[in-house]
Amino acid sequence: MCRIFGYFNAAATPHEMRAVAALQRHGGPDATRAVRAPGWGLGSNRLAVVDLDGGEQPYGRDGRVRVVFNGEIYNHEELRAGLVARGHDIPDRCDGSVLPALYLEYGEEFTDHIDGMYALALIDERGPVPRLLLATDHIGMKPLYLRWDAAERSLRFSSELPALLGFSGIGARVRESALDAYLATRTPFGTRTVYEDVDVLQPGTTWVCELGGTPRVRRRPTDAAEGPAPDGFTAARRVRRTLRTEVGRLLVADVPVALITSGGLDSSLVTALAAEKGPVDTFNIAYRGSWPFDERHFAREVAERTGATHHQVEIDPADFPSLLQDTVWHLGQPNADPIALSTYALFRAVRGAGFTVALTGDAADEVFGGYERMRVAAERSAAGGEWSAGYLDALSAAPAALRARLYTPDYRAHVAADPALPAGVLAELLHGPGTVLDRITRFELEQRLPAYHLRRVDHLSMASSVEARVPFCQPSVVALGRALADHQRIQGGQVKRTLYAAAAGLLPERVLARPKQPFTLPVTAMLRPGTALWEHARDLLAVDRLAERGQLDGAAVEALFTAQAERPDDGAALALWALLSYEVWHEQFRRPVALPGMAPVVPDGPRTLAVAA
Structure with missing residues (x-):
């Protein structure tokens, strides 16, 4: 298990590479290494789990194919035995060490042979120009954050979003619709992040690009369901x-x-x-x-x-x-x-x-099929009733009607033109093949x-x-x-x-x-007057602070506090918790801090604060 980072068809100073590595070193404290060449660089922070003395990244460092890898390959011993039988030299018993040979044997389809969780980056220098391949596991256990600049045809990537902001010029603009998407789905939806210029590589995806070219992105087929299952x-x-x-x-x-x-x-x-x-x-x-x-x-x-x-x-x-x-x-x-x-x-x-x-x-x-929202939607649809509005509200931190009350008129108008769920995803959910x-x-x-x-x-x-x-x-x-x-x-x-x-x-x-209950913090009981959490929320969700960005109606947020104080309610508590978490994020990553007597300067991202943390 590691953290990975790098750039392609771009330039990054040694300082930037060290900053990115430092910002995610907690995920790989056992070793930090990087390799740089004209137009590209790869780096990793290692958390040693298998073969503690081996596994030096980038794997294949002496060859023309080099790999940095975050994750775990559960079938690495079987893969190693097969690759050695085919004449490949695997230097140690670390799981990631099989990756260069696996790629040399099977090409871009080498991920079809991996059973595990992973995000990886591979440089292939055998052609006239270097080629970068990125890949993620089938379900998204290991994320990979990307900043692709289409005009410059350049890429920067890392395993964690705060680390990616260690590259200069990334994360300067927050998506205007990010707050609505967050409240509607409890986190930025799908491959989006809060930043306009940063996305997440989809699960089960292979991304390939030659230096100076444009990427080919292939979503690999999902694992087919066995079926039909036997009964009883x-x-x-x-x-x-x-x-x-x-x-x-x-x-x-x-x-x-x-x-x-x-x-x-x-x-x-x-x-x-x-x-x-x-x-x-x-x-x-x-x-x-x-x-x-x-x-x-x-x-x-x-x-x-x-x-x-x-x-x-x-x-x-x-x-x-x-x-x-x-x-x-x-x-x-x-x-x-x-x-x-x-x-x-x-x-x-x-x-x-x-x-x-x-x-x-x-x-x-x-x-x-364990969520109550699944059960309610299935039963309503079976009875011929409308199920989608209730299901979508159950996904949210603040249901649609509450979001409309919380937003200022200007922000309501903006989010109406940029819905939280993309039209294609929503259509598939509501009208796609199969039962509800x-x-x-x-x-x-x-x-x-x-x-x-x-x-x-x-x-x-x-x-x-x-x-x-x-x-x-x-x-x-x-x-x-x-x-x-x-x-x-x-x-x-x-x-x-x-x-x-x-x-x-x-x-x-x-x-x-026992009755099913969510594995969660009892926030309804804990977010009450007199608690440290309540006072923290009152400070960060003060009306004058909220007015700065013009998205939230301070009076509507005050009404949530009043309702929670008088009649504690799961809905009001979750909405307040969500707004508090968003303000904590804004405080750490977006709110400028100035010395006394100096005009505030808006930072590109959380680099100074993050290093201090």
Whole structure:
């Protein structure tokens, strides 16, 4: 696991390369290396997980094909054996070391042979001019941020958005519609970021360009669903067997591995399957005091059932303002999920206890049909009712009607011309092939999961030098989930029916029978007058501050505070949390700071602040 960065058909000073590397060194503290040549440069920050003494990047550094790589290749031993049999020399047993030989053997289709999570950059100097190839994994577990200048035909890229801003001239302009897109989908949607000139490479994409040319971008075919799935317990047994295999493969590392165990079905099942392979350590997070949705007793039951060594992490709500500052900085752009703060604190504790890898239960809801919004939409559509407006509001941090009240007239007019969801994506969701649940599942997996969940997990785990592995994102597991019929996912008010059946007998009955609840921060109870979080929100969402950008109606935001103080409500609390997170991002990355007596200067990005952090 590493962080990568570089440029192509461009120039960057050694200082810029060092700045970019420094800004994401937390994700790769074990080694930093770069190679530069006329017109291009590649760099990496290494987090050593496999072959701790080998794996020097760029891989293939003595040849004409060089690669920097962020991720983990789970089938690297099989690949190495096949490549050596074909006459290739692999210098060590690090997983990424197979990549140059794999490319030489199979060309641009070499990614078809990789089972893992990755974002990589490859320079091929065998032709008349150098050629750059970028590639991302099938589902977006490892993001890659890009700034492509079409006029100059130049590219700069990095694994993290704050690091990309270390290159000069990037991120000077925020998308005018970024606030609306954020409130509508809880984070900048799809491949967009908050910046006009920065995008994210789509999952399952290969990007190829010769020096001075224009890129060819190919979206590789998604993994076909197995199907149709057998009914009843046969499907459940297949899911259990496949998950058991994948969890076992993802436990392999040359460093200590932990399990994130929330106490819900998904992470508890991963924990139980991992414990079949030997002793495991589990981590759960809770909050000092008495709060709703406390899951620590469920997580403890799972740990006791599986014989795990359990680590209970507890954070003080009084520390939330400072934790939020760190969380937002590492994300580089707003994310309205309150659990982001807890995710950051949890992985910090995992690393503090000496673990470098952690398996999580993320993505099970997308694969197996676990969200309440999925259930409601499926049931409404089956009854012939309208489902889309409620589903889209459930995706948001502030429903459409509330957003209209929050915006100034000028901003309402602007966002009407630049909708948060692109027309093509919305049309596919509303009118594409398959049942409503099929379309929602495709949308959640291909669009929402990478942008909203996986980038958050990646950035906030790597903020503490922890590699998060996600068994439910493995192609074999996703294919099984996609093959299930609607009733095998959701029926009679029950979600994730097949996954619950797969877990039967492996988990405590109380965990299997408990009502589903989100793994989240109880922000409705915590965002109340008298708390540190409330005072922080009141300061940053003051009317005079909001008036500066002319997007939000200060009186409407004040009305949210009043409603939350008098009648605490999940909707008002989430909207206030989202607005607070956006203002924290603006404070760190956009608000200029001037010395007394000096006119403020608007910075291009957060470089000075980020280095200080």
